[in-house]
Amino acid sequence: MxxxxxxxxxxxxxxxxxxxxxxxxxxxxxxxxxxxxxxxxxxxxxxxxxxxxxxxxxxxxxxxxxxxxxxxxxxxxxxxxxxxxxxxxxxxxxxxxxxxxxxxxxxxxxxxxxxxxxxxxQTIIGPLPATSGPARIAASYESATDDAQIGGDFYEVAPIRNGVRLVIGDVQGKGLNAVRTAATILAAFRESAPVASRLETVGLKMSCALARQGTEERFVTAVLAELSDDGTLTLVNYGHTAPLVLPAPGGLAEAAPDRPGLPLGLDTLGESRPGRHSRTLAPGDRILFHTDGLDEARDATGDFYPLTTRVGLLRADTLSTGLEALRTDVHRHTAHSSPADDSALLLLEYTGTGRSPADRLPSPEPGPDQHGCEKCIVVDCPIPIRLRPHLPSTGGLSREQRA
Known part of the structure; x- marks a missing residue:
């Protein structure tokens, strides 16, 4: 070389x-x-x-x-x-x-x-699509570790039938162990988000993956979100920072959960359920999902970054421009100190261009042909029926399916 x-x-x-x-x-x-x-x-x-x-x-x-x-x-x-x-x-x-x-x-x-x-x-946290379903998306990541592109924070997007699902989270701790845990959590989300009927099921899969990893005294805060074509936004919060909603006409709202949920990895210690939040978005509304590295950014005097008074920067013409302006403002605020924590930002805008209710695809009911194959609830199964394992017989298959 x-x-x-x-x-x-x-x-x-x-x-x-x-x-x-x-x-x-x-x-x-x-x-x-x-x-x-x-x-x-x-x-x-x-x-x-x-x-x-x-x-x-x-x-x-x-x-x-x-x-x-x-x-x-x-x-x-x-x-x-x-x-x-x-x-x-x-x-x-x-x-x-x-x-x-x-x-x-x-x-x-x-x-x-x-x-x-x-x-x-890049394999662990790859680039996100600029558009997915009814949403435009932009993301920004900054690691507190020198020469590292990622750390213990993570995000991912999964397109589903009539909408999109996403996750953003923060692994407790730093270093390679945090990166490995983030990779485990993301793998569970990518596997379960397209097939689980409810967001809580996706969260349970992620929690199970964390438990199988066998890492003691490690937990993960996360927010799972689902945005439907009709603008319905559903959030499931596992002890994470609440997202901020920027309505198109102006103003600011916090998408706070109805109850404080326990982080993944601690939710199995007792009976608990994650916090939930639902609202309907109008076209042009934006939502900022972020980790605590943004809230806890301090200046030389120890003052935190005033996020709620600076979110107007996110109303730029494009999502990526808004995130870049916010990052620049945070760097200006913390000019005399290095980042103390990783920071992940994910900005989503509801476009209102999804399918209409009349055109939406219904969630299929399990049939005999799906026996033995994990049922895809929120996406169409890409595997031909004749290739799915453990089919009980070919009696219910057409000639074309048996070919």
């Missing part, structure tokens, strides 16, 4: 050569009584910090040519005063070349590792 040369690196090359020529000029002006040849050995050592081994060798050879020219000028070539600086320059060039080779090898390895990590992170 070839490491690309940047504009800054090219400027540094010119500066290094310029310094060598300046030292040579100073040596000539100072006369034979003062020699600056020892300074030339620094050139390959400096070059080793930023260029490949060929560049170090080239720098050393260029410095050697200038040094020989100066020795000829001062009539010192072959004398001990000239031999020692040249020997030092040669040794420094050799060791600097080895150091540059080691540095570039580690840089290539680090680049490959970052590529693999980036691909893995």
């Amino acid at each position: 070839k490491l690309p040369a940047t504009g800054t690196a090219r400027y540094a090359d010119g500066a290094c050569l310029g310094v060598l020529l300046a030292v040579a000029l100073a040596d000539i002006l100072l006369g034979p009584e003062v020699t600056l040849l020892a300074l030339f050995a620094a050139a390959p050592a400096v070059a080793a910090t930023r260029v490949a081994e060929r560049g170090v060798v080239g720098t050393g050879l260029f410095a050697g040519l200038i040094a020989v020219a100066l020795l000829l000028h001062d009539h010192l070539l072959g004398s001990p005063e000239g031999f020692v600086p040249l020997l030092a320059l040669g040794l420094v060039t050799v060791f600097s070349t080895a150091a540059a080779r080691s540095r570039t090898r580690h840089q290539r390895q680090l680049t490959r590792i970052r590529d693999v990590v980036g691909a893995a992170q």
